[in-house]
Amino acid sequence: MALISLKSLGVTMSAPLFSNLDLTIGSGDRLGIVAANGRGKSTLLKCLTGEMEPTSGEITRTRGLRVGHVEQSVPPDLLDRTFHQVVADALPPDQADSEMWRVDVALDSLDVPEPMRDRPMQALSGGWQRLALVARVWVTDPDILLLDEPTNHLDLARISQLEAWLDALPREVPVVIASHDRAFLDAATNRTLFLRAEQSPVFALPYSRARQALDEADASTARKFERDMKVAQQLRKQAAKLNNIGINSGSDLLTVKTKQLRERAERLEDAANPAHREKSAGAIKLANRGTHAKVLITLDDAAVETPDGMVLFRTGKRHICQGDRIVLLGRNGVGKSRFVTMIRKAIVEPDTVQNVKVTPSTVLGYSDQALAGINGDDTPLSMISRRYDVGEQRARSLLAGAGVVIEMQEKKIGVLSGGQKARLMMLALRLADPNFYLLDEPTNHLDIGGQEALEAELLTHQASCVLASHDRSFIRAVGNRFWLIDKRKLTEVEDPEGFFREVAAAGGWKAKDGHLQAGM
Ligand SMILES: Nc1ncnc2c1ncn2[C@@H]1O[C@H](COP(=O)(O)OP(=O)(O)OP(=O)(O)O)[C@@H](O)[C@H]1O
Ligand SMILES: [Mg+2]
Secondary structure, three states, X not given: OEEEEEEEEEEEOOOEEEEEEEEEEEOOOEEEEEOOOOOOHHHHHHXXXXXXXXXXXXXXXXXXXXXXEXXXXXXXXXXXXXXXXXXXXXXXXXXXXXXXXXXXXXXHHOOOOHHHHOOEHHHOOXXXXXXXXXXXXXXXXXXXXXEEOOOOOXXXXXXXXXXXXXXXXXXXXXXXXXXXXHHHHHHHOOEEEEOOOOOOOEEOOOHHHHHHHHHHHHHHHHHHHHHHHHHHHHHHHHHHHHHHHHHHHOOHHHHHHHHHHHHHHHHHHHXXXXXXXXXXXXXXXXXXXXXXXXEEEEEEOOEEEXXXXXXXXXXXXXXXXXXXXXXXXXXXXXXXXXXXHHHHXXXXXXXXXXXXXXXXXXXXXXXXOOOOOOOOOOOHHHHHHHHOOOOHHHHHHHHHHOOOOHHHOOOOHHXXXXXXXXXXXXXXXXXXXXXXXXXXXXXXXXOHHHHHHHXXXXXXXXXXXXXXXXXHHHHHHHOOEEEEEEOOEEEEEOOOHHHHHXXXXXXHEEEEOOEEEEOO
């Protein structure tokens, strides 16, 4: 049964994001929405909830439909509430007492440990925050679930858990997922919508197979277009020939024939659809100013602590050297982000962190999980031209190159899409011209092209970096040293595979077909 129907739906910002979208979403649907950064995935989800009005077309929802929407980022007003409160507050006030059991059931079904439930959101890792948002929506007993980039910030174990949780949901509750995570889309969806400005194709297939079908459909459109244009060109040539003969011989018949040929050519040209061309979502470029120092940072068994002073783990004695691309491995919440924060503090406030020594020529490029380095109320243009001495003209062209179009450059950063914000952050990093990068989950929000570009830049510039990431293919492509945080200790390991396997095997998860699936 259709719960939501879209008819000729379209949203135009400075240019059309999507148009003429006809789609029904009903029971059994597990729909993936795929498109590059800034193409309107989050916007479409907001239209489905009713939070945003489309520019054209109609949305019909069944009467009284409860739509559950897990947003792409954590609403700031939730940050000082506890995990439990955030979920409980989602219950309608008249059900707060009688339905409180739902909160515990939701937290149990997501395996949230007891001590985690009373922590304020801002003290939770990005992964736990994400699960809190999922639980918060789930207790409202929605008839349809919309998930915006649900795997951002989640570690591998949590991603497989989310997959299993979605799989166990009643089939009559459709789930719509906007995501850049290919493996997750393959495991969690059975239909795929490729969101495009003109025509958005939908396939009754999960991502990888839908992608193949899409490539074939695009190739066949391209071939047909070429064929039609060739025929039109031949018709025009013939018409020109006949026209000449007609003029020389004064034949009316030939003039009519010429006209007919031209009209046929025109009709063919009008009806021909050129193949879809994917516009770039902007370039990602990094810089590396280099340094003569071989060792950048020395750790002398430093203690990594929670904000309230509890020791999470000790680092042991280690050096971070030029050319090292160190990946931090560890489950959600072991202290990867706290470690990154500690190194940052040691660089920007020298001599404030015990047992961490930083070489003075170190210049930091830092991006945190929540992109806190950019202020949503600022505009991209003022941020770039104020922070870096580049002048307005250059700032404008740098921004355009990074995917922030002219019309968006003087709007608030807050209205940019998640991926566009991440790309703006990458531009800021490049302009800081660092020789050491600290990156916490840098691929969150980036589309597939963006992830590959970031990999290539880190390698080309032989950037020295420490990074935390949950993205297996990114870790494999970029890392040349691997530091595993486990059981309150940091140890160096040869490669990340053992950690990947361990996560897959833990808690009854078993690896199958390259994905992680719930065991018996
Ligand atoms: N006021 C505005 N004027 C013009 N364009 C706008 C305005 N507000 C938002 N936009 C643009 O609308 C688009 C909204 O995209 P949306 O957030 O839906 O993208 P998305 O596909 O979810 O991207 P991501 O993968 O980065 O999350 C962006 O390109 C954004 O720059
Ligand atoms: Mg989005």
